[in-house]
Amino acid sequence: MIAIDWGSSSLRAFRLDGQGQIIDSRRSDQGALACAGRFEEVLRDTLQSWDERVVAMAGMVGSRQGWQEVNYLDCPAGLDEIAARMIRVHAPGLGDREVWIVPGLSVRHDHGVHDVMRGEETQICGLIDRLGPGTHRACLAGTHCKHVLIENGRIQEFATAMTGEMFQVLSEHSILGRLMQPGPHDAAAFLKGVDHAALDGDLLEHVFAVRTHGLFNVLPATALRSFLSGLLIGHELRRLPARPEPVHLIAAPSLAEPYTAALTRRGHRVQAHGEDVSARGLYALARRRGLPAA
């Protein structure tokens, strides 16, 4: 079968063998936000020369702005519930292929506050498939990071932290960015930021230290980006209870290192997983759904 993680800004396709092992993969910047009106065409081009019939997709492709909206499924939810809510997309231009989309998940916190994910649920399904039963905590790093509690094969609850996007808007559009100069990742400045985030005080106050550390030469201008990154990731991690069990980190290679450093600094054990858990999750879901050849 073919597994596709089709997010807002990129598309990753995996060709899987009969046991769900990745035998080939493709990547493009044809994200769901850029594909309005031509999803079928982009998918057809992406799959050229791969002749597997079943295509299972996850991510923003199933959002209101995507190919076809698939309603959020409420937590707690496990692989069976998620597989049962997959929908088949009408895709005549793809011949006899069967194209499916996985639903996103929602959760309702206290005080009537909702949270949502789309795409990450499939990565977590891959993680569940790998880890088996028990209680697990996962951290999915990215533009909008997800912290997830898994209990006995079901996604119990989760919360989103806008860490990546906050980093982007503050470094590109705020006064903090004006003092920054380009430079390589500065591990010491990054950890200084992680430690700073553990101090009393709100993020609104802490971020001003990026400016004053620059003004008072506490850090060189080339280290301020790393400091801000550590400060934000450190704030995100404030929510994590100290526990002996590992945190399962799912992150792109560029984020795996800083997140591992920050989690370790806070006393967490880290078990890192590649983003290909997404393919594993799609394979496991397709099997639960009983899709042919999966």
Next chain:
Amino acid sequence: MIAIDWGSSSLRAFRLDGQGQIIDSRRSDQGALACAGRFEEVLRDTLQSWDERVVAMAGMVGSRQGWQEVNYLDCPAGLDEIAARMIRVHAPGLGDREVWIVPGLSVRHDHGVHDVMRGEETQICGLIDRLGPGTHRACLAGTHCKHVLIENGRIQEFATAMTGEMFQVLSEHSILGRLMQPGPHDAAAFLKGVDHAALDGDLLEHVFAVRTHGLFNVLPATALRSFLSGLLIGHELRRLPARPEPVHLIAAPSLAEPYTAALTRRGHRVQAHGEDVSARGLYALARRRGLPAA
């Protein structure tokens, strides 16, 4: 004398009588960031037909990017210390006028974290002049809000919260802004944000509620800006201890109302002051400095 509050993005000039009362005022958008190389000329034009000799200025005009840099003065500091560190600017194009700039203040928190203000110290001097001795807490609303502890006529310590700038970058440059639709200030949505900020959790998580409140129609798209505003101001106010004494609020008219609403919601008594405390502060400082005709 003439009192000038010359910030990054605007200039406000006050003509004062011999008792420090405002008898006239002018305002322009010739902020210090836009005036590089022509401060003297802008000031000359601003003062046309006002013939007072002494001109006392505060704000970013005294920063590195301003007319002339005046070093930060360390806290604690009162009117005497601040007045003693005012410097006179060389301004031959202004004839026999005496042009002075007030220093900004700095403070060093624990863990080697600095904080700074420039312009606000003069507003606080006006407040001190008005309130007299004792312990007072002040909140200066704006792009970078300042929370200040005043003890017996001296600025003891302060902290900056980037509330206003955070509101701007999130509503203009993040995914949160995409769901927002223009609308009048929504007082109920604003207070919902203030209450949300009092819940457990970091700002990085709380801001995602702007998105989900929109997605799940908890709030109409026209109310999301007010919700975000309340959420951010509510986070800023987390630091304020509950006390019977009033919080002295210094805010532009557009911010006085929401800040008063948020402070009241949190159980604080509010005493509001207009931004003209700046002119009062400059007058008090000029007197301490012994400037002629002040």
